[in-house]
Amino acid sequence: MGNAVAIIGTGQTKHGRRSDVCYPDLVREAVTAALEDAGITLKDIDGIVLGTMPSMMEGVSSTHFYFAEAMGSVGKPVLKVETCGSTGQSIGHCGFFWVASGMADIVLVVGSEKMSEGDGQATMTTVFDPFFQRTFAAGAPGVFTMQSMEWMYRFKIPEEKGREAAARISVSNHDNAMDNPHAHIRTRVTMEDVKNARIITYPVRLLDVCPASDGACAVIFATGEKARKICRKPAWIKGLGFRGEEFFYGESDKAIWMSATEAAAEAYRQAGIRNPLKELDVAEIYNPFTYQEMIFYECFGFCPRGEAPDYVLKGTFLKDGELPCCPSGGTLCSNPIGATGLIRLAEAALQVTGKAGARQVEGAKLALSHAMGGVDQFNGVTIVGSEL
Amino acid sequence: MAKEYRTMRNDVTLPYQWALGKTWSRFFDGLKDGRIQGTKCAGCGRVYVPARSFCPVCFTDTTQWVDVKPEGKILTWTLVREKYLGQVQEPPYVVALIQLDGSDCGFSHFIGGFDLSDAGQLKRKLKTGAKVKAVWSPVRNADIRDITCFVPVE
Amino acid sequence: MAKEEHRIVKGQVMVPYEVALGKTWSMFYDFLKEEKIMGKKCPQCSRVLVPPRSFCPRCFEDMDEWVEVSQEGIVETWVYVNMPFFAQELKIPFISAQIRLDGSDTGFIHQVAGIDLTEFEKVREIVKLGGRVKAVWSREKKGNILDIAYFEPVK
Numbered sequence: 001m002g003n004a005v006a007i008i009g010t011g012q013t014k015h016g017r018r019s020d021v022c023y024p025d026l027v028r029e030a031v032t033a034a035l036e037d038a039g040i041t042l043k044d045i046d047g048i049v050l051g052t053m054p055s056m057m058e059g060v061s062s063t064h065f066y067f068a069e070a071m072g073s074v075g076k077p078v079l080k081v082e083t084c085g086s087t088g089q090s091i092g093h094c095g096f097f098w099v100a101s102g103m104a105d106i107v108l109v110v111g112s113e114k115m116s117e118g119d120g121q122a123t124m125t126t127v128f129d130p131f132f133q134r135t136f137a138a139g140a141p142g143v144f145t146m147q148s149m150e151w152m153y154r155f156k157i158p159e160e161k162g163r164e165a166a167a168r169i170s171v172s173n174h175d176n177a178m179d180n181p182h183a184h185i186r187t188r189v190t191m192e193d194v195k196n197a198r199i200i201t202y203p204v205r206l207l208d209v210c211p212a213s214d215g216a217c218a219v220i221f222a223t224g225e226k227a228r229k230i231c232r233k234p235a236w237i238k239g240l241g242f243r244g245e246e247f248f249y250g251e252s253d254k255a256i257w258m259s260a261t262e263a264a265a266e267a268y269r270q271a272g273i274r275n276p277l278k279e280l281d282v283a284e285i286y287n288p289f290t291y292q293e294m295i296f297y298e299c300f301g302f303c304p305r306g307e308a309p310d311y312v313l314k315g316t317f318l319k320d321g322e323l324p325c326c327p328s329g330g331t332l333c334s335n336p337i338g339a340t341g342l343i344r345l346a347e348a349a350l351q352v353t354g355k356a357g358a359r360q361v362e363g364a365k366l367a368l369s370h371a372m373g374g375v376d377q378f379n380g381v382t383i384v385g386s387e388l
Numbered sequence: 389m390a391k392e393y394r395t396m397r398n399d400v401t402l403p404y405q406w407a408l409g410k411t412w413s414r415f416f417d418g419l420k421d422g423r424i425q426g427t428k429c430a431g432c433g434r435v436y437v438p439a440r441s442f443c444p445v446c447f448t449d450t451t452q453w454v455d456v457k458p459e460g461k462i463l464t465w466t467l468v469r470e471k472y473l474g475q476v477q478e479p480p481y482v483v484a485l486i487q488l489d490g491s492d493c494g495f496s497h498f499i500g501g502f503d504l505s506d507a508g509q510l511k512r513k514l515k516t517g518a519k520v521k522a523v524w525s526p527v528r529n530a531d532i533r534d535i536t537c538f539v540p541v542e
Numbered sequence: 543m544a545k546e547e548h549r550i551v552k553g554q555v556m557v558p559y560e561v562a563l564g565k566t567w568s569m570f571y572d573f574l575k576e577e578k579i580m581g582k583k584c585p586q587c588s589r590v591l592v593p594p595r596s597f598c599p600r601c602f603e604d605m606d607e608w609v610e611v612s613q614e615g616i617v618e619t620w621v622y623v624n625m626p627f628f629a630q631e632l633k634i635p636f637i638s639a640q641i642r643l644d645g646s647d648t649g650f651i652h653q654v655a656g657i658d659l660t661e662f663e664k665v666r667e668i669v670k671l672g673g674r675v676k677a678v679w680s681r682e683k684k685g686n687i688l689d690i691a692y693f694e695p696v697k
Contacts, residue, residue, distance in 0.1 A: 022409035069444030150619035250649025
């Protein structure tokens with residue numbers, strides 16, 4: 001895995017509709033918070049990795065040029081990495097690679113998005129090829145709903161049961177977000193609210209779907225040596241995995257979802273995890289859609305295929321359950337896409353270092369973070385722990 | 389080479405609403421009032437126009453506002469002759485980087501106010517270091533076109 | 543803080559593109575004009591892919607063999623789209639579906655129509671996972687994916 005690497009600081013903006021700030025100022029809010037958290041200054045940073053969604057999201061091409069100095073990039077090497085929704089995990093991995101290779105001591109990783117400025121679904125529709133599939137695309141909801149329908153059909157999950165479990169996921173994520181000062185959506189919802197919400201793409205309703213958020217996240221990676229010197233309690237990188245699959249939707253099996261399954265398996269192998277449900281203390285899963293969150297539970301080995309709704313309904317993934325998932329309120333309550341995967345990693349790091357405030361899972365030592373990108377095409381997983 | 393296989397036309401149009409934030413809102417309000425304002429870095433002392441919320445070099449907040457003169461000198465310029473999609477002005481036109489008196493950086497704008505087809509006159513007037521001053525638009529919308537262009541000062 | 547204090551500038555960005563279809567996809571659309579749906583078969587894994595690919599995304603082998611597939615297939619998954627967004631090509635409501643055409647090994651994305659789509663509860667009685675659909679051709683062929691107008695449920 002290369003040299004030992006730890007996270008020594010994280011910073012997040014208040015996510016939401018941030019029309020009070022221009023894009024560079026939004027980014028700087030997160031960067032400044034991360035530097036403060038780590039107790040270092042820009043002088044200590046050897047390199048910067050960043051990522052966003054396609055620039056079409058904000059209508060400023062290569063948006064990272066626009067906010068470069070907001071990341072403190074004057075006089076420093078800068079590297080942009082972009083894998084759509086999984087960008088946040090990809091840039092985290094890239095920060096890890098840079099430090100693990102021994103080429104840098106401390107690297108700043110920044111993910112950001114300002115979705116209120118463009119048209120999210122119109123932009124995401126341009127992720128589809130122009131010849132075959134774009135015509136039928138309905139942004140992200142269209143494809144994620146099709147995947148969820150296929151999964152329920154494959155494993156013979158009755159529609160009512162799927163509906164019930166998805167509603168439970170919505171309610172618990174919204175409850176969790178109440179504990180997270182950074183979260184975009186901070187309102188409690190009931191099972192009835194979810195089941196009666198407006199249909200977006202059947203059976204997915206408004207409260208099954210994440211918001212479009214503005215927000216940024218910064219995470220600082222350091223060598224083991226620096227981390228021990230600077231940081232009282234670093235979060236150690238234990239394992240990471242990333243997998244891609246075919247571009248065309250329909251060419252691979254999304255009910256089983258090889259990329260999600262294999263990315264987690266790779267990270268588990270590196271971290272020495274055999275039974276994720278027992279060994280992990282908390283998971284921050286990229287869950288823009290309630291139904292899809294259940295597919296991830298299965299891909300990540302938290303439960304057998306087709307049984308996620310049963311586990312959800314018996315409370316396995318609640319804050320006080322066997323494996324709490326998304327105590328931050330997750331992607332479902334905040335989704336500044338380019339930042340989202342990195343927020344998952346930052347939240348995992350906060351959990352294993354006991355810094356998660358009201359959303360802290362008591363005694364968490366080992367945490368999984370994850371993000372998914374493209375038309376269900378990419379998945380990335382990073383596992384962090386309180387001990388190396 | 390003759391086209392062997394087809395191409396497909398695929399134009400993409402997307403709508404945006406960009407947030408200006410506090411600093412740039414105030415800068416554009418200033419333009420509407422006929423003022424060009426910058427912000428000064430407490431660390432390095434540089435004055436940025438357009439105003440910036442933080443110094444890109446020192447990474448510190450720039451909270452001190454200063455008025456700069458609506459005139460300055462040309463740092464560099466070029467004559468745009470080529471047409472392309474999305475141009476806000478019909479060529480030919482001159483774009484320039486102008487260092488406004490009292491500021492420490494270049495400010496981008498048009499240079500006009502004279503016949504651009506006469507290359508000889510163009511080169512005489514538009515030397516690097518030549519003085520220019522702002523011409524204010526009669527219609528102000530609190531945007532960058534509140535200044536119509538800069539014209540050479542004889 | 544009042545919303546009005548946050549200044550917004552509205553704009554539109556239009557970028558024109560002329561995208562190359564390449565050999566395989568040019569031919570796919572030529573076949574559509576003849577009302578044939580053609581896929582390509584991988585010499586290594588023997589899968590038939592529709593839309594055709596010039597190479598197999600799994601085996602990385604060139605795919606040279608054209609195979610005609612059926613104009614009928616089963617609905618692997620579908621979604622009822624009732625969400626408008628900027629520059630949407632199809633009028634809502636519409637149904638996007640992943641269809642496994644008989645003789646192919648991948649899902650083909652298209653729309654299911656030819657039925658009254660206004661009421662979802664009625665639609666779900668007709669459109670079913672695993673249900674059969676068949677292609678309905680556009681009279682006028684324009685060399686794009688809507689040369690197949692839509693797939694309709696087989697009674």
